[in-house]
Amino acid sequence: MGKIRVRTDIPGPRSREVVAEEQRHLAPGLQAFATWAGVAMASGQGSTLTDVDGNTYVDLIGGIGVNALGHCHPRHVEAIASQAWTLVVGSFTSEPRAALVNAVCELAPSGLDRLQLYSSGTEAVESALRLARCATGRTEVLGFWGGFHGKTAGAAALLGSSAREALGPLPAGATLVPYADCYRCPLGLARESCGLACAELARKAMKAQAAGPLAAVVFEPMQGTAGNVIPPDGFLPAIADAAREAGALLVADEMITGFGRTGRPWGVDHSGVRPDIATVGKGFGSGFPISGVLARDAVSRAKPWSNPSGASSSYGGNALAAAAALASVTTISEERLWENAARVGSAMVAELRRMQERHPFIGDVRGAGLFIGVELVKDRATKEPLDAAVTRHVYEECLRRGLLAMTYTPHVRLQPALTIDADTALEGLSVLDAVFAELARGGRWR
Known part of the structure; x- marks a missing residue:
């Protein structure tokens, strides 16, 4: 049946x-x-x-990628119910948060060993943008057509679709370039002979189109809102090389692609690209509102982001959210x-x-x-x-x-x-x- x-x-x-x-x-x-x-x-x-x-x-919607464990997974339900009886809110260290931070960093993309916690995807993206600017001393960022990173002001400036219409004025400092959507090539070329022209265009735009030196290149390893678009081999490595050449940090938005969604632990695992910062959410808490920013240790120490209260969130990493996310992450990891x-x-x-x-x-x-x-x-x-x-x-x-x-x-x-x-x-x-x-x-x- x-x-x-x-x-x-x-x-x-x-x-x-x-x-x-x-x-x-x-x-x-x-x-x-x-x-x-x-x-x-x-x-x-x-x-x-x-x-x-x-x-x-x-x-088959799955909360648009949120519902990693399925509805009412027993381990998830038990973790939330048990934690709700003891401690729910607050910024103090809790046992669930201590365990969660370490569990995520053990699973994280190579080199990302610091985690800060938030309550929504767009909140984490905003924090990642602030961190990149603090770490580089620069303000300009580059994103992609078709990209979606949230609906708050800084993230909305990186919206790569008609969803940005009537939202302005949006914050300055964002440059958008085509993403490698090969089925609907934005440059009208054929994949077999294009030579990754979109990546070359992005490299040139990093130098010629931005209003100054780039702080960060923000990308989705695979674009979700654009239609679950999967870029061709070589595109993201070429973007990463161009970003390094420009002295910009690589920020991978792993909200949708992270925690096993794409058949590997992380979306970047398909390309071998090693980001400096990654944002995580959705399946992170399997329905409980929690998100995070992963970063390299040296990057995470940038001030004023790293100052006391410089990167904090009133809801971020509360004990209840941490317990829910810990159940999600450990189940995903242990059951592969x-x-x-x-x-x-x-x-x-x-x-x-x-x-x-x-x-x-x-x-x-x-x-x-x-x-x-x-x-x-x-x-x-x-x-x-x-x-x-x-x-x-x-x-x-x-x-x-x-x-x-x-x-x-x-x-x-x-x-x-x-x-x-x-x-x-x-x-x-x-x-x-x-x-x-x-x-x-x-x-x-x-």
């Missing part, structure tokens, strides 16, 4: 009541997929969610969940490529572990994306049949829990396949 159980119309009557109650005073701006679903969730277990009407869904991510992710990509043979609007399938991207197009030759109305229809049809997946844009993103088993993952993809088959029969996608 499968995991999906659909008992009512979706959204069901109780979901409609709960959502209506929330909407009485909730400000707009929630994530689109949650707003469009109109569903109120009651419980979760592993890679399934059950709503207040008793409908159970396979969850990146190996499960690699194994199940490989099975998912293989199935998606079989689906690609059947459905002409699947333009590209790519994946590293449980970091999977699919491009939906009107025409494989032109790569024109499917219309927004069509992709939203795909999302709503998947939802109606018991699948939660980020299928509402032409850049489909799948990032389930690292604990998901192949049967559950493939059950979810069978729903997607059925929706695609219906779409193909109706010809609505053209």
Whole structure:
């Protein structure tokens, strides 16, 4: 028997009541997929969610990479419940925080042996930017088209998409250059003959486009919000070489790719690039709000970042958050969940490529572990994306049949829990396949 159980119309009557109650005073701006679903969730277990009407869904969204251990993992639940009885808040050292700092640094990318803790991803990115500027005495930073690092001011200056529109004025000092999205090459070139032209452009921009010497180059080892984009071999090493040549620090944003998501412990493990600073979050706490900045020891000592209260956060590293993250990190590490991510992710990509043979609007399938991207197009030759109305229809049809997946844009993103088993993952993809088959029969996608 499968995991999906659909008992009512979706959204069901109780979901409609709960959502209506929330909407009485909730400000707009929630994530689109949650707003469009109109569903109120009651419980979760592993890679399934059950709503207040008793409908159970396979969850391939995974909190957008947050839900590393799956919903309500016993070890995670026990750690939080036990810690909540003894100590929750405060900046003093606690046993969970002491254990957490050491556990993370033992697992960290080579050379990163200092950790400072925060409560959100964008907070950690802001701190990493401050640290890079303190360590170098410079102010300019370089980011990439398609990049997403948060929504606070400094991080928003590095937004590499239309999401930055109407947010200005944004802080000065940020230069953006193309990322190596080979399926939709920003330079209109073919990978076989491009010679990594985007990396060469970035090298030149570091010298000619910034308003001064660079403090940092901020990059995602693989871009999440842009559509789970995986750069080609050689791109990140070339960027790293250019950054060193410019005297800039390398800041790897491992929010999504860290802690086993891509089939290896870290996203940078695929390229061999060794950052000076890395930001971590999402799967770090498996749903509990916690993030961090990892840095080389010498970099972390830069002042005023390293002064007392210079890099602190009122919520960061509190005992409850530390206990939750410790359970997450130790479970990921001890169970080597990146190996499960690699194994199940490989099975998912293989199935998606079989689906690609059947459905002409699947333009590209790519994946590293449980970091999977699919491009939906009107025409494989032109790569024109499917219309927004069509992709939203795909999302709503998947939802109606018991699948939660980020299928509402032409850049489909799948990032389930690292604990998901192949049967559950493939059950979810069978729903997607059925929706695609219906779409193909109706010809609505053209």
